[in-house]
Amino acid sequence: MSTTAIPGYRYGDPALPPAPIGADGLRDLRAACLLSDDDLAALSEAAPIIEPQIEEILDTWYGFVGSHPFLLASFSTAEGPHQGYLAAVRARFGQWIRDTLRAGYDDRWLAYQREIGRRHASGKGEADGITGTPEVVPYRYLAALIVPITVTMRPFLAKGARDAEHLERMHQAWFKAVVLSVALWSEPYVREGWW
Amino acid sequence: MSTTAIPGYRYGDPALPPAPIGADGLRDLRAACLLSDDDLAALSEAAPIIEPQIEEILDTWYGFVGSHPFLLASFSTAEGPHQGYLAAVRARFGQWIRDTLRAGYDDRWLAYQREIGRRHASGKGEADGITGTPEVVPYRYLAALIVPITVTMRPFLAKGARDAEHLERMHQAWFKAVVLSVALWSEPYVREGWW
Numbered sequence: 001m002s003t004t005a006i007p008g009y010r011y012g013d014p015a016l017p018p019a020p021i022g023a024d025g026l027r028d029l030r031a032a033c034l035l036s037d038d039d040l041a042a043l044s045e046a047a048p049i050i051e052p053q054i055e056e057i058l059d060t061w062y063g064f065v066g067s068h069p070f071l072l073a074s075f076s077t078a079e080g081p082h083q084g085y086l087a088a089v090r091a092r093f094g095q096w097i098r099d100t101l102r103a104g105y106d107d108r109w110l111a112y113q114r115e116i117g118r119r120h121a122s123g124k125g126e127a128d129g130i131t132g133t134p135e136v137v138p139y140r141y142l143a144a145l146i147v148p149i150t151v152t153m154r155p156f157l158a159k160g161a162r163d164a165e166h167l168e169r170m171h172q173a174w175f176k177a178v179v180l181s182v183a184l185w186s187e188p189y190v191r192e193g194w195w
Numbered sequence: 196m197s198t199t200a201i202p203g204y205r206y207g208d209p210a211l212p213p214a215p216i217g218a219d220g221l222r223d224l225r226a227a228c229l230l231s232d233d234d235l236a237a238l239s240e241a242a243p244i245i246e247p248q249i250e251e252i253l254d255t256w257y258g259f260v261g262s263h264p265f266l267l268a269s270f271s272t273a274e275g276p277h278q279g280y281l282a283a284v285r286a287r288f289g290q291w292i293r294d295t296l297r298a299g300y301d302d303r304w305l306a307y308q309r310e311i312g313r314r315h316a317s318g319k320g321e322a323d324g325i326t327g328t329p330e331v332v333p334y335r336y337l338a339a340l341i342v343p344i345t346v347t348m349r350p351f352l353a354k355g356a357r358d359a360e361h362l363e364r365m366h367q368a369w370f371k372a373v374v375l376s377v378a379l380w381s382e383p384y385v386r387e388g389w390w
Contacts, residue, residue, distance in 0.1 A: 068223070121386075
């Protein structure tokens, strides 16, 4: 599958500034959120189960955002929800699921997580040439969305899990990976030196 | 149980500045992290199960922090871990468990969550008259700790759960309440207008 076709997707772009932490910092952050190598293996097992269901998962998440005006506001101009913007973000959101499951958490991945955080914190819409939407996704919602992004994944994992234990292992790994992502995305939001 | 005996505990103190969100903002934030009234009921059911086990839970959490130098650093001076500081925080941490399970999420609770966040972000140690420890708990660890604070609670809940469904219901509610807490604690860390 070609991913270069996704506008604004910059995983691996050498022009991105480096992340504020490198391999050692990532090791500590992974330890803090209990994301072990076994969890990375579980994510890899989840990848072929989830990938064919990504559009359905995105439907679920977009349904959730669309039903809460205070979340939809981030995608809206004075004229209402911006469909082109919603679609552009959707393609990258799907790719984020793929990348998270592939679990190649290297320096290039770290740099792109920082870029994802930056786009939520400021210059939002820039990557898609969108104007008129709010400048910032309020951080408190980014943190809160850990819950729906975690719990809604379970039935999709269940469709391919071998048994209850396998499901639990994949779901726990997903939970940890989502928390890791949000911890990394928070960096551009946080005051200098406090991250 | 008297809680006024806990030094630095200020839930209900009218001198605290108000939180940046009120009842409407909390309603939205609870919706974003799926924390329903049923979840609050599940937390209330969890309270009598957990309260007699709080010291054991804190032993688990302190063991986790103590085994990771990058976490223990927040409690350490140049001379090493500050036992008095660790003990002072521990009493409030136990009370935070009680308050979270009692789920009386009103304006006074919001104001105290903001104060908890503020103490992590700056002026750390102030409430206990401690000097020489780092000024800030790095925010990325606060976010990451959502995972251990969530998953370590499960076996303690299991001791009093009626059945697997009851355990799941209480554990999910706890997960959501932890995410809500961290979302609120993030406010003093985040740049002006981006929270």
